[in-house]
Amino acid sequence: GAVVSQHPSRVICKSGTSVKIECRSLDFQATTMFWYRQFPKQSLMLMATSNEGSKATYEQGVEKDKFLINHASLTLSTLTVTSAHPEDSSFYICSARGDRGWWGANVLTFGAGSRLTVL
Amino acid sequence: GESVGLHLPTLSVQEGDNSIINCAYSNSASDYFIWYKQESGKGPQFIIDIRSNMDKRQGQRVTVLLNKTVKHLSLQIAATQPGDSAVYFCAETKGGVQGAQKLVFGQGTRLTINP
Numbered sequence: 001g002a003v004v005s006q007h008p009s010r011v012i013c014k015s016g017t018s019v020k021i022e023c024r025s026l027d028f029q030a031t032t033m034f035w036y037r038q039f040p041k042q043s044l045m046l047m048a049t050s051n052e053g054s055k056a057t058y059e060q061g062v063e064k065d066k067f068l069i070n071h072a073s074l075t076l077s078t079l080t081v082t083s084a085h086p087e088d089s090s091f092y093i094c095s096a097r098g099d100r101g102w103w104g105a106n107v108l109t110f111g112a113g114s115r116l117t118v119l
Numbered sequence: 120g121e122s123v124g125l126h127l128p129t130l131s132v133q134e135g136d137n138s139i140i141n142c143a144y145s146n147s148a149s150d151y152f153i154w155y156k157q158e159s160g161k162g163p164q165f166i167i168d169i170r171s172n173m174d175k176r177q178g179q180r181v182t183v184l185l186n187k188t189v190k191h192l193s194l195q196i197a198a199t200q201p202g203d204s205a206v207y208f209c210a211e212t213k214g215g216v217q218g219a220q221k222l223v224f225g226q227g228t229r230l231t232i233n234p
Binding site for chain 2: 004006034042043044045046049093095107108109110111112113115
């Protein structure tokens with residue numbers, strides 16, 4: 001089955017630094033990837049849609065300059081949290097969709113998530 | 120904005136019993152619904168999905184029911200096992216199977232299986 005890998009799984013950084021999180025589709029090409037944010041005991045909130053070779057589409061209220069998304073290849077999207085602050089501490093999860101063409105291709109495969117703690 | 124919500128934040132059932140997790144959605148334009156299971160510290164795992172032209176779909180030990188009249192979705196898990204303990208999210212999207220992928224997630228229900 002489809003596998004999406006996220007790295008790192010946990011990261012602790014100092015306030016003001018930038019952190020990059022990688023999302024890779026391991027056995028399929030992902031033309032579209034999605035980045036979610038999840039606070040403790042809450043649901044997933046979509047941050048942005050990342051399309052290979054083009055600019056990401058951000059959801060309302062998500063700062064583009066704060067959360068930089070790059071989808072340079074069909075298997076890799078990165079989320080960079082710039083000038084991180086404690087309020088950016090959260091669980092970041094990516095998901096990917098490949099062009100498989102069968103019923104159910106709409107199903108997204110999620111990564112295991114990356115827990116960011118900003119001190 | 121419109122959202123998918125859940126009635127109960129927690130649910131405890133005895134091992135071996137059946138469990139039913141409910142979800143109410145508000146966007147009548149949604150045409151595809153998915154249930155995900157999320158274990159602590161992990162990403163969501165796909166359980167089962169259903170399209171809006173169906174009212175029931177069965178998988179292995181799981182059944183999803185869709186009532187479009189009252190915009191209600193439920194997940195039934197038969198003969199629950201300790202491994203079923205997790206948070207369950209319903210998610211909705213619109214645009215058909217090949218359409219939009221933007222999922223709106225419900226708030227989640229934490230299912231606890233008691234021995």
